[in-house]
Amino acid sequence: MLSLSAVLIALPASYGLILLAWHILRHLLLVKHIGTQNLRLLQATRSRHDKIPGTAVVCGGGIAGLLTARVCHAHFKRVLLVEAEAWLSTEDARRVDGWKHLRTPRARLMQWNSLHSSQAFLFAGLENLFPNIEQECERSKIKVLPARPRFSISGAIWRPPPKNGLYKTMYTARHSLETFIRSALSRLLVHIDAWHDRRLVLDHDAYPDIEFAAGTVIDVLPDEADPSRLGKAVIRLDTGMVQEVPAALIADCTGPARAGAKWLARHRYGGALDSLKLCFDQKLRYSSMSFTASPEFMDRLEAVLPPDMRGDGPIITFMEDLTEESKVNGRGYFIIWRKDGNQIMTFAGHTGEVRFQPSNVEGLREYMRSMYQAVPIPDWLWRVLDLLEEIEDTALVSLLKVPATSYLQYYKARNLPSNFVALGDSVMTINPIFGEGCTKALRCAMALHTELLRAQRHPGGSLPPTFAQEFFAEERDKTEWLWDNTRVLDYGVPTTEPIPGESLSSGAGLRWYITWLQRLAPYDDHAGRVMYDTVTGFSSPIDALHPNLVAKVLWRGLVTG
Structure with a gap:
């Protein structure tokens, strides 16, 4: 039989080998699948x-x-x-004030006038493809800021990395x-x-x-x-x-x-x-509203926001927790972001046909009230909607039923x-x-x-x-x-029509793990970092499976709830 001392020696050694293997595999996957190291190669030319x-x-x-x-x-x-x-x-398609194309018809592009977000990874690529991009963004009134999307799971905001660990992005x-x-x-x-x-x-x-x-x-x-x-x-x-x-x-x-x-x-x-x-078809439906504000209005909006949000892009990125009720109603998403050229965009999206697609500010209020809130929506956010109602006549409404992927x-x-x-x-x-x-x-x-x-x-x-x-x-x-x-996440929605021959139960174990990882992210720095890297485009396919993090997620999901 192994002695207790042998076990005590073997366990740390085994964990160390597992951790080493994880780091080696992560490096290989970053090279193969993410291409972070290849970003600078975009500058190469014959x-x-x-x-x-x-x-x-x-x-x-x-x-x-x-x-x-x-x-x-x-x-x-x-x-x-x-x-x-x-x-x-x-030349009109290459103008400096591109935000003025809000109402320009674009026949072949579904999302032209809908909320659109791009990850920080895109900006890292553009930096290597085009010189002086930050100066050009400034001329186009495009915000280049540290990416802080303010994701929350039913109101509980994921912990962001320290300020010196944030990637740059464009809004x-x-x-x-x-x-x-x-x-x-x-x-x-x-x-x-x-x-x-x-x-x-x-x-x-x-x-x-x-x-x-x-x-x-x-x-x-x-x-x-x-x-x-x-x-x-x-x-x-x-x-x-x-x-x-x-x-x-x-x-x-x-x-x-x-x-x-x-x-x-x-x-x-x-x-x-x-x-x-x-x-496969996840039956995604969403509503976007694009408001055009004056500089004076933007000043009033900034005054309503908490100090750490002023001058930023995102205001709220609310993702409803995956509960039995949200599965039936269609998991909801609610977003308000400030974009270029004093544009403010709202987004309300879900799967299935149970929820409605808002087409005015009162509809946005009703939609927000309908979502499950683990942490109540703050009072200042309702005041933001009150302000947007004042400029509702500037809003361009886009209601979309997204085709199958x-x-x-x-x-x-x-x-x-x-x-x-x-x-x-x-x-x-x-x-x-x-x-x-x-x-x-x-x-x-x-x-x-x-x-x-x-x-x-x-x-x-x-x-x-x-x-x-x-x-x-x-x-x-x-x-x-x-x-x-x-696909793994979309199969967690009962309205999804899966790939022929596949079942919505596919990936259920991984979905359970991701759900608890998202629930952990507001309270744990490591989980918050992983979710941040994921939504900005820099995460490897196994970042969420770091041995330490796996232990925390399993403990929270199976023991503490």
């Missing part, structure tokens, strides 16, 4: 002499398309960004963010060293690497000399003219329309791509053309509640950048025949865990 001959055709100009064009600019001699809406190719509306990135991309492509006005629009004579075209890519054509790659993109311009553009790379950034899959099927590439699509698993496809890629929502859509859409788009762009850097080893200045296969494998590594994580 010399003009070494750039790949030909044109990279980027189909679609949302966030994913703009980031893809920026990455392609570092590697190809010419980039053509094709945008379906003609006004997106004009901007969706229409402002896209306008800002498009403007930054255009300015970058004017000869950077000759900047005298950082709001210069594209000057093709000075720096002819990129062009914006108003139109739609309607097809692709195989390379006549080498059918294993695509040779041309077929574009219908907004004038009605159809052009065939020789292409060194074709990137599908058409979003949920996933036009690229249709082009490939037409020419018998990729096999049965429809069989590689996963889809889906994932086209290109990495499983066979016989893909070697110079075809797809990024962002063209591959995967996820629950927008988690604010990870732009982070996902950035990680797709980072995967493309990584593979284009690796392709420099290929002789002849062209893409290797395995490029698409290797890209989709890298993209999977950087994004699939987002799909898996959000």
